[in-house]
Amino acid sequence: MKVIVLGAGVIGVTTAYYLARAGVEVHVVDRRSAAAAETSSANGGVLHTSEAEPWSRPGAPLQMLRSIGRTDAPMLLRLSALPRMWRWGLSFAAHCTTRRYRIGMSANLRLSTYTLALLKDLREQLGLEYDQASRGSMKIYSNARSFDAMTEEAEAMREFGMDFKAIGMAEATALEPALAPIRDTLVGAIYYPSDEAGDCAKFTTALAAVCAGEGVTFHYDRTVIALRREQGRITAVETDGGVMTADAVVLAMGSFTPLVLRPLGIRLPIYPVKGVTVTVPSAAWPEGPRMPIIDDQLLFGINRLGDRYRCPGSVEIAGFDAAADPRRCDALARNVISVFPGFADCYDLQTAELWAGLRPMTPSGNPYLGPTPIPNLFLNAGHGHLGWTMSCGSSRVVADCVLGQEPAIDMSGLTFTGHN
Numbered sequence: 001m002k003v004i005v006l007g008a009g010v011i012g013v014t015t016a017y018y019l020a021r022a023g024v025e026v027h028v029v030d031r032r033s034a035a036a037a038e039t040s041s042a043n044g045g046v047l048h049t050s051e052a053e054p055w056s057r058p059g060a061p062l063q064m065l066r067s068i069g070r071t072d073a074p075m076l077l078r079l080s081a082l083p084r085m086w087r088w089g090l091s092f093a094a095h096c097t098t099r100r101y102r103i104g105m106s107a108n109l110r111l112s113t114y115t116l117a118l119l120k121d122l123r124e125q126l127g128l129e130y131d132q133a134s135r136g137s138m139k140i141y142s143n144a145r146s147f148d149a150m151t152e153e154a155e156a157m158r159e160f161g162m163d164f165k166a167i168g169m170a171e172a173t174a175l176e177p178a179l180a181p182i183r184d185t186l187v188g189a190i191y192y193p194s195d196e197a198g199d200c201a202k203f204t205t206a207l208a209a210v211c212a213g214e215g216v217t218f219h220y221d222r223t224v225i226a227l228r229r230e231q232g233r234i235t236a237v238e239t240d241g242g243v244m245t246a247d248a249v250v251l252a253m254g255s256f257t258p259l260v261l262r263p264l265g266i267r268l269p270i271y272p273v274k275g276v277t278v279t280v281p282s283a284a285w286p287e288g289p290r291m292p293i294i295d296d297q298l299l300f301g302i303n304r305l306g307d308r309y310r311c312p313g314s315v316e317i318a319g320f321d322a323a324a325d326p327r328r329c330d331a332l333a334r335n336v337i338s339v340f341p342g343f344a345d346c347y348d349l350q351t352a353e354l355w356a357g358l359r360p361m362t363p364s365g366n367p368y369l370g371p372t373p374i375p376n377l378f379l380n381a382g383h384g385h386l387g388w389t390m391s392c393g394s395s396r397v398v399a400d401c402v403l404g405q406e407p408a409i410d411m412s413g414l415t416f417t418g419h420n
């Protein structure tokens with residue numbers, strides 16, 4: 001069997017790996033000259049089951065609408081984006097009910113937990129190096145109402161596998177000594193012992209090298225132009241480097257996946273939601289956090305990756321523009337400094353690595369995995385803010401679908417039905 005995987009981000013490369021391990025001849029196509037060159041490049045680097053909640057939650061649409069025009073707000077909807085995203089926006093709003101939010105969260109949690117188990121196997125089998133850390137993660141709160149609300153939310157998810165502990169500042173400081181200097185400003189924390197961290201790009205690049213060693217062919221610097229359909233099946237992939245044929249095709253092009261489906265009459269609701277990261281060397285602030293910390297109110301994270309700190313944040317609906325705006329990056333870094341003054345010792349806007357990426361977001365907050373209305377065309381796209389966290393699980397189940405095998409997890413909420 002021969003399969004073409006379109007996209008060499010973390011999702012495309014893990015798909016290629018599981019297919020190759022099953023004896024499939026795999027070809028990966030990407031317009032960039034290396035793996036993980038777009039959204040999987042400098043993302044937050046946290047494998048967080050703790051963030052399994054969809055962004056389509058009660059209250060979210062109002063919060064987005066209030067952000068219009070506030071260019072330094074952590075969450076920003078640009079007016080110019082509205083004409084192209086209204087259909088997606090309405091569907092997103094329809095998902096913002098407590099019932100749908102909980103269903104979406106439990107599906108993401110299932111997939112994330114599966115990923116962590118598969119990733120452990122991969123580490124043991126392949127010895128991949130990617131600044132991996134298994135210290136858990138923590139969300140911190142300066143406001144008692146937010147702390148209580150999030151604790152209640154996590155409690156409701158415990159039966160679906162959410163592993164957490166709501167703790168006071170004495171325990172939080174014992175687990176993460178970097179909180180000691182600011183403990184009086186906080187009311188509590190939620191600790192997630194199962195979460196992990198690691199550099200997604202390093203992981204993806206290392207796994208791509210393993211794949212190449214197993215016979216996967218990577219066609220870089222090649223742009224996909226169209227899918228050719230004849231008699232109800234995909235018969236070829238047209239690229240700027242020639243026409244390619246295979247028995248099956250997997251789409252893993254992140255936010256760009258819908259663009260090749262539109263001409264086939266399939267409307268896939270994935271919209272790009274931009275975010276930024278600021279990465280700096282950690283040497284000047286050695287006593288900073290060891291485990292990933294998320295400030296749920298200011299919407300930023302800080303994650304130590306080897307000898308660097310990476311701070312992810314910012315939610316911006318601005319179409320396909322993926323340029324890193326220094327003002328938004330600086331606003332993010334200023335928020336980090338307002339909570340962790342020590343971060344100022346290693347941050348300098350002029351020398352920091354500023355990056356932006358497009359989260360491939362679906363209205364439900366769940367990815368689309370497996371079948372499409374075309375029998376030999378499969379999806380592995382729409383992972384939003386959780387692509388690294390859900391990577392191995394998604395790709396394993398998509399490989400199962402391509403091979404006609406039963407996936408190991410319940411797929412409800414994780415497939416494209418045309419109505420989600």
Ligand SMILES: Cc1cc2nc3c(=O)[nH]c(=O)nc-3n(C[C@H](O)[C@H](O)[C@H](O)COP(=O)(O)OP(=O)(O)OC[C@H]3O[C@@H](n4cnc5c(N)ncnc54)[C@H](O)[C@@H]3O)c2cc1C
Nearest residue numbers: 007009011031039040044045046224254275386387388389
């Ligand atoms: C600021 C930020 C922080 C994040 N932090 C985290 C985090 O801490 N943890 C987490 O789990 N997730 C995080 N994410 C989300 C995660 O990065 C994404 O969900 C994930 O990278 C998506 O992977 P992907 O392979 O689907 O897409 P991509 O990595 O974007 O890969 C798609 C590939 O398709 C290729 N492509 C597209 N169109 C074409 C074409 N026409 N022809 C050829 N090739 C094409 C692109 O070149 C690209 O390489 C974060 C995202 C952002 C923006």
